[in-house]
Amino acid sequence: MKSGKQHEHCCSYEETVKPGGQHDHPGHESHDDDDGHSHGEGETEGWMGHWPLLTALFAVVVMMILEYGFGKKFNDVIQLIIFIPAYLLAGYNVLNLAFRKALRLDFLNEFFLMSVATIGAFAIGSYSEGVAVMVFYSIGEWFQDTAVSNAKRSIKALLDIRPDTVDVIRGGKVETVNPSTVTIGEVIQVKPGEKVALDGELLSDKATFNTAALTGESRPDNKVKGESVFAGMINLNQLTEIKVKAAFKDSKLSKILEMVQDATARKSQTQLFISRFAKVYTPIVFLLAVLLVALPYFFVSDYVFQDWLYRGLVFLVISCPCALVVSIPLGYFGGIGLASKNGILFKGSNYLDVMTRINTVVMDKTGTLTKGVFEVQKVVAVGIDEKELLLFAAAIESKSTHPIAVAVVSHAGDVLVGVKIEGIEEVAGHGLTGVINGKKVLAGNAKLLKKFGVDYDSAVDEEVDTIVVLAVDRKYAGYITIADEVKEDAGQAIAAMHALGIQTVMLSGDKQSTVDKVASLLGIDKAFGDLLPEHKVDQVEALKKEGRRLAFVGDGVNDAPVVALADAGIAMGGLGSDATIETADIVIQNDQPSKIVTAIKIGKLTRSIVWQNIILAMGVKIIVLILGAGGVATLWEAVIADVGVALLAILNAVRIQRKQV
Incomplete structure (x- = not known):
């Protein structure tokens, strides 16, 4: 929770959730820019984080005492004097933000509407209802603020797992320093159970890491000397040394974290529609509220201004689009978070x-x-022993770095000890030639043998896998098939x-x-x-x-x-x-094709929950707007419906992060 502040939940998504895990608040201890944004420093836990809730609860106590304790002993003036402090305590943030926006001639926003509605309630003597609107709104905002903060914290905790310190070897001694001070080329030590702080190359002979935070895969990953290790991995079993290959800010984890945070800035079409909808919806509702108060004067014989003003105030309160402009981006953020948990x-x-x-x-x-790792599938020797064919193939391919050559050498094993390899030449697009233990060897595709006039078995052309054809002393000797594993x-x-x-x-x-x-x-x-x-x-x-x-x-x-x-x-x-x-x-x-389906399912789940929220919010609002216009719903029902729908929508959105896909 940010201290002493409250989310501008109902403004727009730009004013609610910003990239990088920051929020904008109508706030107490912050400096506001021209857009009504506030810029707080850091996070403060403790009672100050619950200030909106505490002030609202105090206002409730005052209201209950006046209504059910001594209310009948005080006249209207005394009640007004006592109700006003309770009203200001509960509604300070809303009134402050409405005033700042009004200075910029921005009157068609929910904060201004809320202020007009509650001041109007005081004007017609409905003091307790005016305070109640602000009280329930503040309590609702506190719950919403908590939901949003928890959602963002869960994503940040998932990815921002970089340690604050790292052990680096300098001058033969181990120093504990901030990871940002370690330079490329230095060697760091990671103890068992510790997180790797920087990307690098493993110097120890072997090590085992938990990569769940990066890949969503909890299975241990065994590394050997020379392989890459990334920040965020957890060393599982032994003291490990790693040579740093990237600065702290350039680690893969930093880039991933930055990407996920920036993702909140790229809005979906639904979010863009809701933002545009809210900008049109708010002035229309304001106009309808004015017409609801004014038009009956010309058509209703027993027109009472105070009654119709009350209906207009109910109309304004229920019109606030909080549930839409908060729960929808939160729903999408939940989808991004769920995807991150799945790698x-x-x-x-x-x-x-x-x-x-x-x-x-x-x-x-x-x-x-396929895995992109070629493996020998079949060895067919003609006129020579299979082991001898593999020796010739491995010897000539040992001078190439092509994945197919690596696969042949790996399959042959340790057979090259004492083998004399001479005159290796590459024939572009065909293969290799050379002299192995004094014998002229050709290794490549069928075109290579054709080029040198060597006849070969027709079975070569019928193979579907990648093939290496061999000839020894200008005589066809067989072939090796290589395939990528699915x-x-x-x-x-x-x-x-x-x-x-x-x-x-x-x-x-x-x-x-x-x-x-x-x-x-x-x-x-x-x-x-x-x-x-x-x-x-x-x-x-x-x-x-x-x-x-x-x-x-x-x-x-x-x-x-x-x-x-x-x-x-x-x-x-x-x-x-x-x-x-x-x-x-x-x-x-994590290279798993099945994650393609997971991504599709997460997209569908997110869309489903977002549209549930849209239908819930609009359905309830339309019903209560009609009841308010008809004089059935009071300000109490209006604010409870508004805050209640917003809370239900937000809880529904947060539900995404707990789903299994």
């Missing part, structure tokens, strides 16, 4: 809306549906998308036979292979011309043109890539 980062609440309308998901293959939850993700009525499409630069194999295995509707980046753009444009609303899922960097065309660009595995976080609209941090 999904939305760059704005507008993308929550976009995901509810998606009917086609277009996916890259490598790194999205992710464990890829099939589950595709099935879940189909259950939601979503069409699935795969685009890949791999050969069509390989793409067809993966598509068939996973049940993907359409699959296109042999594509260059510009061909992917053509495919996406063709889908959009069909009227498809689509999300594209890829690495967010190489597929930037396609991401830009898609209604929602989703990047897989954004944890290790700054460029991915910058490019995509939505980042799935």
Whole structure:
């Protein structure tokens, strides 16, 4: 809670929740700018955080004493003298803000309406009802303020888990310092159970980390020397040394936190509509209240000004659009928070809306549906021993850094000890040539053997996986197939998308036979292979011309043109890539395709709760407005309905963060 302050809940979303976890308040101890915003410093716990509630409760005590204690012993003047302090205590913030806005000629806002209504109640002698309006409003605002603060704190606590101190090795000694003072290249120590404060490279031989705060995945992540470690991970089992690779402010966690906070500034269409609606709605209601007081004079024979003024005041109180302009952005913020807990980062609440309308998901293959880690699937030796074929293949591929070469070397194991490797040359687009233990070896695709006039088995052309064909001393020696492993939850993700009525499409630069194999295995509707980046753009444009609303899922960097065309660009595995976080609209941090479905479900859940709030708020307001205009509802019913609806809507919005998806 901010000390001694109260949210300007009913103004507009800009005045309610600001990026970076800050709020604007009509406040006591703050300096206001020309927009009525207030800028408080820090957060204060304790009784000052409950000042609005305390003043309201004091006003209730005064009101109860006067109404049910000594009210009949005092005349109107004495009652007025006693009621006014109670009224000012409960309504100071509202009156102050209404006055400041009036100085800027802004009269059509709910604070001014609330002030007019309550002062009007005093004018017609309804002192207790005038005070009651401010009392219940203040109590309601306190509950709303608490709900908003808790919601924002839960998001901030989820992500802003950077330690305040870090142990750094300087001059052979361990010093405890602020992480922001550590420079790139320095070595830090992280004890078991401690959080990593800075991004870096693991210097210890091995370590195990809990990455739940970054990826939403609670399974321990085992790292070995040389691998990347990120701020926010928790060291689980041993003292670990890490070489710092990024400044504190540039860590992945800092970027993620900044992105989630900035997401509150990118509004959904529903929020934008409600903001525009409130600006039109408030002056219309004010005009209707004036007409409700004035017009009956010409049509009602027994017209009593005080009675119709009272009805107009009820009309003003119930017209306040608090429930809408607070609960709706809070609902979207709750959706962003729920997504963050599941390892999904939305760059704005507008993308929550976009995901509810998606009917086609277009996916890259490598790194999205497959692990992007090639493994040897099959070794076929012709005329030589299989182990010998693997030795020749591993020896020549050991001089290449291509993922396929790495897969072959890894599969062969420790076979290169004492092997003589000479004259390795690359034939662009074909493969490698060299001399291994005195024998001329060719390793590459079928075109390489054709180039050197080596005949090979027709089975080579029938393989659907990536293939390395070998020849030894100009004689065909066999081939090795390599394939990318499909992710464990890829099939589950595709099935879940189909259950939601979503069409699935795969685009890949791999050969069509390989793409067809993966598509068939996973049940993907359409699959296109042999594509260059510009061909992917053509495919996406063709889908959009069909009227498809689509999300594209890829690495967010190489597929930037396609991401830009898609209604929602989703990047897989954004944890290790700054460029991915910058490019995509939505980042799935743990590489799981099933999170695509989770993102869609969170979008739908958020929209459902937001529209529940809209229907609840507008339904109750219309009913009470009619009752107030008809003279049935009093100021008591008006304020209870207004505050009650706002509280119900906010509690409903907060419910999102507790949902399981």
